[in-house]
Amino acid sequence: MICTKDFKDKCDIMEFGFEEYEGSEARIFRASDKKGESCLIRVQDISGNESKFDKEAKILEKVNGLGIMPKMIKYWKCNGQGFIVVKDWCYGAKKCITFQEIWKNFDKLSLKEKEKILDKILELFKKLHKAGIVHGDVHFDNILCRDGQFALIDFGKAEYMTSENRRDLMLKDIYNLAVYFDNEKGIGRELWTKKVNEYFKDFLSY
Ligand SMILES: Nc1ncnc2c1ncn2[C@@H]1O[C@H](COP(=O)(O)OP(=O)(O)O)[C@@H](O)[C@H]1O
Numbered sequence: 001m002i003c004t005k006d007f008k009d010k011c012d013i014m015e016f017g018f019e020e021y022e023g024s025e026a027r028i029f030r031a032s033d034k035k036g037e038s039c040l041i042r043v044q045d046i047s048g049n050e051s052k053f054d055k056e057a058k059i060l061e062k063v064n065g066l067g068i069m070p071k072m073i074k075y076w077k078c079n080g081q082g083f084i085v086v087k088d089w090c091y092g093a094k095k096c097i098t099f100q101e102i103w104k105n106f107d108k109l110s111l112k113e114k115e116k117i118l119d120k121i122l123e124l125f126k127k128l129h130k131a132g133i134v135h136g137d138v139h140f141d142n143i144l145c146r147d148g149q150f151a152l153i154d155f156g157k158a159e160y161m162t163s164e165n166r167r168d169l170m171l172k173d174i175y176n177l178a179v180y181f182d183n184e185k186g187i188g189r190e191l192w193t194k195k196v197n198e199y200f201k202d203f204l205s206y
C-alpha cells in the first residue's frame with residue numbers, strides 16, 4: 001500500500017497521478033505540487049533492505065547539487081517502501097526521453113552530432129566521478145535527454161569510490177557506454193578510444 005498521506009505531509013504533493021512505468025526495482029508515478037508543477041515519484045520496495053535505500057538517498061543528496069540529475073525534492077520511507085520525488089525533468093510539458101529513443105535513430109545523425117552527444121554525456125560522468133561517486137548501472141534507460149541536454153537517473157547501484165577501486169569503477173561506468181559508441185552505429189572504435197583516453201587524461205589532471 002502506498003502512503004498517499006505522506007505525500008501531502010512531506011512534500012506538498014497535491015495530485016498523485018497515474019503510474020507511468022513499472023520496472024524491476026521501481027514504479028514511477030506522475031504527481032504535481034501545490035503550484036501545479038509536475039513532479040515524478042519513484043517508489044521502490046525496500047522491505048528487508050532499508051540500508052540500501054538509505055545509501056542511495058545519501059548519494060542522491062550529494063549528486064543533487066552537481067546539476068547532472070533531475071532535481072530531487074524529497075525522499076522518505078514508509079511501510080517498507082522508499083519514495084524519491086524529483087522535479088524538473090519529469091514527463092510533462094517538456095519532452096523528456098531516454099537515450100534509448102535517441103539510440104533508435106542514432107545512425108541518422110552525423111558523426112559530429114554523435115560526438116557532441118557523447119561529449120555531453122561524458123561531462124556528466126566527469127562531474128559525478130570527480131565527486132567520488134560511480135554510477136554503477138549505466139545503460140540507455142538510465143540516461144535522459146530533453147532539449148539536447150542530458151541527465152543521469154537511477155542511482156540504486158551507485159557507490160562511493162575508494163582510492164583502491166576508483167580506476168576500475170570509473171572504467172566500468174565509461175565502458176558501459178562503449179556498447180553504444182564503440183561501433184559503426186556509434187562513433188567507431190578509433191574515435192571512441194581517443195575519447196576514453198582523453199577522458200582519463202583530463203580527469204586525472206583535475
Ligand atoms: N525524471 C524522469 N523523467 C522521465 N522519465 C523518468 C524519470 N525518472 C525515471 N524515468 C523513467 O522511468 C524508468 C525507470 O526509472 P529508474 O529510476 O531507472 O528505475 P529502475 O530502478 O526501475 O530502473 C526510466 O528508465 C525512465 O524511462
Ligand SMILES: [Mg+2]
Binds near residue numbers: 023141142153154
Ligand atoms: Mg533504471
